[in-house]
Amino acid sequence: MKLTVWTYEGPPHVGAMRVATGMKGLHYVLHAPQGDTYADLLFTMIERRDHRPPVTYTTFQARDLGSDTADLFKKTLQDTYERFQPEALIVGASCTAELIQDDPGGMAENIGLPVPTIPLELPSYQRKENFGADETFFQIVKALARPAERTAQISANLIGPTALGFRHRDDITEVITLLSDMGISVNVVAPMTASPSDIARMGAAHFNVLMYPETAESAARWMERELGQPYTKTVPIGVGATRDFVAEVAKIAEVAPYLDESRLRLPWYSKSVDSTYLTGKRVFIFGDGTHAMAAARVARDEMGFEVVGLGCYNRELARSLRKLAKAYGVEATITDDYLEVERVIEALQPEMILGTQMERHIGKRLGIPCAVISAPVHVQDFPARYSPQMGIEGANVLFDTWVHPLVMGLEEHLLHMFRDDFEFHDAAGPSHHGGHAPAARGDGGAAPRPAASPRDISDPEKTGSEVGGDVIWLSDAEKELKKIPFFVRGKARRNTETFATMKGVSEISVDTLYEAKAHYAR
Amino acid sequence: MTELAPPPQSTGCRNAPILKQRGQREVFCGLTGIIWLHRKMQDAFFLVVGSRTCAHLLQSAAGVMIFAEPRFGTAILEETDLAGLADAQLELDRVVDELLARRPDIRQLFLVGSCPSEVIKLDLARAAERMTERHAPSVRVLNFSGSGIETTFTQGEDACLASMVPVLPATDERQLLLVGALPDVVEEQALSLLAQMGVSARVLPAPRADSDLGIGENTLFALTQPFLGDTHAALERRGARHIPAPFPFGEEGTTAWLRAIGHEFGVDEDIFARATEAPRARARKAIAQASDALRGKSIFFFPDSQLEIPLARFLTRECGMEAVEVGAPFIHKGIVGPDLDLLPEVPTLSEGQDVDLQLDRCRAARPDLTVCGLGLANPLEAEGLATKWAIELVFTPVHFYEQAGDLAGLFSRPIRRADMLALDGSAASPGQKYPGGLGSGPHAGRP
Ligand code: SF4
Ligand code: SF4
Numbered sequence: 001m002k003l004t005v006w007t008y009e010g011p012p013h014v015g016a017m018r019v020a021t022g023m024k025g026l027h028y029v030l031h032a033p034q035g036d037t038y039a040d041l042l043f044t045m046i047e048r049r050d051h052r053p054p055v056t057y058t059t060f061q062a063r064d065l066g067s068d069t070a071d072l073f074k075k076t077l078q079d080t081y082e083r084f085q086p087e088a089l090i091v092g093a094s095c096t097a098e099l100i101q102d103d104p105g106g107m108a109e110n111i112g113l114p115v116p117t118i119p120l121e122l123p124s125y126q127r128k129e130n131f132g133a134d135e136t137f138f139q140i141v142k143a144l145a146r147p148a149e150r151t152a153q154i155s156a157n158l159i160g161p162t163a164l165g166f167r168h169r170d171d172i173t174e175v176i177t178l179l180s181d182m183g184i185s186v187n188v189v190a191p192m193t194a195s196p197s198d199i200a201r202m203g204a205a206h207f208n209v210l211m212y213p214e215t216a217e218s219a220a221r222w223m224e225r226e227l228g229q230p231y232t233k234t235v236p237i238g239v240g241a242t243r244d245f246v247a248e249v250a251k252i253a254e255v256a257p258y259l260d261e262s263r264l265r266l267p268w269y270s271k272s273v274d275s276t277y278l279t280g281k282r283v284f285i286f287g288d289g290t291h292a293m294a295a296a297r298v299a300r301d302e303m304g305f306e307v308v309g310l311g312c313y314n315r316e317l318a319r320s321l322r323k324l325a326k327a328y329g330v331e332a333t334i335t336d337d338y339l340e341v342e343r344v345i346e347a348l349q350p351e352m353i354l355g356t357q358m359e360r361h362i363g364k365r366l367g368i369p370c371a372v373i374s375a376p377v378h379v380q381d382f383p384a385r386y387s388p389q390m391g392i393e394g395a396n397v398l399f400d401t402w403v404h405p406l407v408m409g410l411e412e413h414l415l416h417m418f419r420d421d422f423e424f425h426d427a428a429g430p431s432h433h434g435g436h437a438p439a440a441r442g443d444g445g446a447a448p449r450p451a452a453s454p455r456d457i458s459d460p461e462k463t464g465s466e467v468g469g470d471v472i473w474l475s476d477a478e479k480e481l482k483k484i485p486f487f488v489r490g491k492a493r494r495n496t497e498t499f500a501t502m503k504g505v506s507e508i509s510v511d512t513l514y515e516a517k518a519h520y521a522r
Numbered sequence: 523m524t525e526l527a528p529p530p531q532s533t534g535c536r537n538a539p540i541l542k543q544r545g546q547r548e549v550f551c552g553l554t555g556i557i558w559l560h561r562k563m564q565d566a567f568f569l570v571v572g573s574r575t576c577a578h579l580l581q582s583a584a585g586v587m588i589f590a591e592p593r594f595g596t597a598i599l600e601e602t603d604l605a606g607l608a609d610a611q612l613e614l615d616r617v618v619d620e621l622l623a624r625r626p627d628i629r630q631l632f633l634v635g636s637c638p639s640e641v642i643k644l645d646l647a648r649a650a651e652r653m654t655e656r657h658a659p660s661v662r663v664l665n666f667s668g669s670g671i672e673t674t675f676t677q678g679e680d681a682c683l684a685s686m687v688p689v690l691p692a693t694d695e696r697q698l699l700l701v702g703a704l705p706d707v708v709e710e711q712a713l714s715l716l717a718q719m720g721v722s723a724r725v726l727p728a729p730r731a732d733s734d735l736g737i738g739e740n741t742l743f744a745l746t747q748p749f750l751g752d753t754h755a756a757l758e759r760r761g762a763r764h765i766p767a768p769f770p771f772g773e774e775g776t777t778a779w780l781r782a783i784g785h786e787f788g789v790d791e792d793i794f795a796r797a798t799e800a801p802r803a804r805a806r807k808a809i810a811q812a813s814d815a816l817r818g819k820s821i822f823f824f825p826d827s828q829l830e831i832p833l834a835r836f837l838t839r840e841c842g843m844e845a846v847e848v849g850a851p852f853i854h855k856g857i858v859g860p861d862l863d864l865l866p867e868v869p870t871l872s873e874g875q876d877v878d879l880q881l882d883r884c885r886a887a888r889p890d891l892t893v894c895g896l897g898l899a900n901p902l903e904a905e906g907l908a909t910k911w912a913i914e915l916v917f918t919p920v921h922f923y924e925q926a927g928d929l930a931g932l933f934s935r936p937i938r939r940a941d942m943l944a945l946d947g948s949a950a951s952p953g954q955k956y957p958g959g960l961g962s963g964p965h966a967g968r969p
Contacts, residue, residue: 003617
């Protein structure tokens with residue numbers, strides 16, 4: 001038994017959902033209780049998908065246990081096939097269904113639907129989300145991909161991108177560009193964008209580009225063995241890695257290496273004088289193994305930072321990450337315990353964190369700037385704009401996003417000069433961030449902002465007395481105001497004062513507060 | 523202003539047929555309630571005994587809002603715990619000892635059962651008893667189930683409050699008890715309205731464990747949330763008596779709710795009128811402003827929080843909406859009966875869910891507004907249906923007079939937004955080709 005507060009990865013069936021949701025024409029029948037349907041919101045809310053994930057849950061209840069959970073599964077599978085008519089199905093159990101041992105795979109086989117039905121065995125009490133994605137994709141490939149005649153033009157499959165992946169959508173575009181500049185076409189991108197029939201023709205590619213080892217390494221190895229397709233080992237994140245990737249691809253595909261660097265700006269931006277202030281900034285790096293390792297190289301060799309700590313939460317990549325950490329002369333932090341990561345950060349006192357949304361929160365509390373480099377991420381890390389991590393544009397994006405949380409070069413000098421000036425004091429934070437002063441570490445935190453809050457958190461409370469100049473708050477009203485959730489309090493205060501001024505009232509009572517509230521009700 | 527509402531002539535929807543379907547349910551489990559309960563009970567810790575899925579649900583439902591150290595966590599069962607049950611009890615002792623050592627501020631600990639802990643029959647009641655002895659008197663340990671096989675969304679709060687009732691001390695005092703976890707600002711408004719009527723009240727859950735709240739045969743209780751069926755039963759077992767009333771949403775609901783209490787406590791009409799007149803007028807004004815966009819619009823409720831019936835009553839009677847379907851996970855007539863009495867006839871009243879069939883009905887009805895869970899909202903918006911996320915209704919202050927306008931506003935905002943945006947007819951639409959010509963993109967429609 002392990003006490004857990006926040007988790008970096010969901011359970012393995014969420015990994016399977018990421019594969020299914022990225023694909024087309026595939027449906028996942030999951031033996032699970034109703035509460036497990038929460039996972040849909042990861043895709044519809046955090047990733048803003050406009051379709052429900054192609055997942056049907058059996059939603060068995062206590063009264064079904066011991067009697068007909070198996071029948072419920074069979075009926076759900078039948079109904080799902082008839083309603084959605086997918087090209088193929090995957091079936092499996094969530095943590096609870098694993099305990100009741102109904103064997104979804106076996107039942108599906110007995111039913112004998114006219115389309116491929118692929119059973120998944122995902123041990124919920126041992127493994128996690130990335131394993132679930134990797135295993136699911138591997139099972140799908142193993143079941144559907146067959147040796148095929150190679151395409152006439154040299155082609156590659158891009159493997160690894162899934163739903164809910166960090167910038168996977170844009171990385172695909174970037175890698176396609178890198179390949180096509182070398183005259184290599186793309187056969188299939190999978191799981192994201194692929195249908196089961198696309199998977200079936202993956203054997204026609206000459207090689208595979210393994211974009212994310214976390215989600216596709218097992219499939220890559222299997223295809224290397226069974227379909228004779230070599231796969232790339234370099235993940236093209238950063239300038240150096242992109243150049244290495246191009247060289248690796250050229251060698252595998254036996255073509256001339258070619259990289260169009262006309263749009264590449266990171267090197268010059270990094271050399272330009274304003275960047276001098278980046279020199280030796282002490283950074284702590286944490287994320288999934290692939291992104292963390294790529295970030296370490298960019299941080300040291302391309303930004304001129306000093307890497308003071310490096311870690312990942314997925315044990316699958318622990319070995320290679322340890323090796324790299326050693327080469328960088330730092331301790332490797334391999335853990336999925338958020339509190340431990342926090343302790344390490346506190347001890348190292350870095351000037352910047354490159355991490356996940358968890359580290360962003362740690363950074364907020366400790367007053368350390370943080371840029372997000374890896375899943376898990378929140379809704380704002382699925383930006384509307386094109387924002388890859390890989391390739392040429394990816395490198396440009398890295399420069400911008402890593403520098404953004406920091407105080408700019410010239411500004412930093414001003415800060416030192418006017419340290420005591422009220423506008424420039426240390427806690428003010430970078431001038432281009434409205435109200436991003438580091439939060440005090442506290443008491444368990446202020447009131448939470450729920451996932452679904454309608455309120456605008458970016459309406460910070462005004463502490464000055466801009467409006468309140470000539471109206472007085474009676475103490476009862478002031479007390480009442482404090483009860484209003486902090487993220488709307490500022491607005492309530494201003495509205496009430498404006499209202500009081502409008503009405504020629506000089507003292508604000510509880511009644512004035514609510515009169516004003518009614519007045520502005522919308 | 524002082525008129526007593528005439529007893530309803532028709533029985534509204536109380537005896538209307540209820541559509542019951544059994545299929546996939548798209549709702550959270552009771553663990554979700556921990557997100558708001560832990561904020562409400564300031565010395566309580568909620569320890570879920572479950573799986574990684576349970577931890578992930580809590581995190582996703584909390585919007586990944588990370589506190590320094592929140593007062594909830596999950597003891598994740600591992601292979602070794604599943605092998606032998608004796609071990610699991612010992613393991614739980616160990617986890618709790620560590621937890622309490624690190625958090626000396628904790629006075630109440632809730633062991634929260636999940637699907638996995640229930641399927642393996644891990645006896646949390648026994649564990650709670652043992653731990654209460656071990657950690658008395660500084661910490662009281664209780665247990666309840668928030669599992670998805672036993673509870674639906676708000677039923678978690680119900681199970682939690684119900685678990686607290688048997689351990690309340692006995693009292694013969696004649697008293698009013700308000701039951702339900704409300705945001706502080708709302709709770710204090712309720713108490714102050716009642717005080718002006720000359721009625722003093724206690725609240726369950728109390729913010730701290732050491733409050734001297736007792737219960738007995740002279741306790742009358744009023745529910746502030748419609749999903750408290752088990753708590754209702756537990757209170758009655760202790761001899762307390764329920765004051766049935768419509769729920770305090772909107773001007774009408776709040777007045778009827780207060781009046782039912784006033785009636786029991788012999789509050790005379792003048793005093794009642796004096797206490798309620800001004801806030802009633804404010805509420806009416808605020809609702810009138812906020813419900814402009816709602817008049818004549820149709821609404822469809824997917825089952826979620828059990829607030830559906832009282833809210834449908836408010837929206838139809840006070841905001842001029844027309845309900846097409848009102849779906850609730852459960853319909854407990856002893857509790858929502860008074861709201862059903864007032865609810866104008868709706869074409870479909872449904873209990874439970876087969877989400878695919880219900881989506882078919884929703885698409886056929888094309889309501890102006892659909893109230894649904896987070897998993898359905900964006901997909902329905904993409905089909906051109908305006909939606910309101912149901913979960914917001916339990917996170918936001920919406921009860922009583924001063925929030926009546928806000929409550930209407932929650933529903934009118936999506937409709938006003940849909941009217942404001944001038945985006946359709948532009949080129950951007952879902953289902954564009956994915957860059958690189960690889961078929962449709964990640965957000966494109968599937969067959
Ligand atoms: S439905 Fe059951 S297994 Fe799933 S999160 Fe809720 S309690 Fe945990
Ligand atoms: S509210 Fe902001 S900081 Fe907090 S989890 Fe969401 S995105 Fe991250």
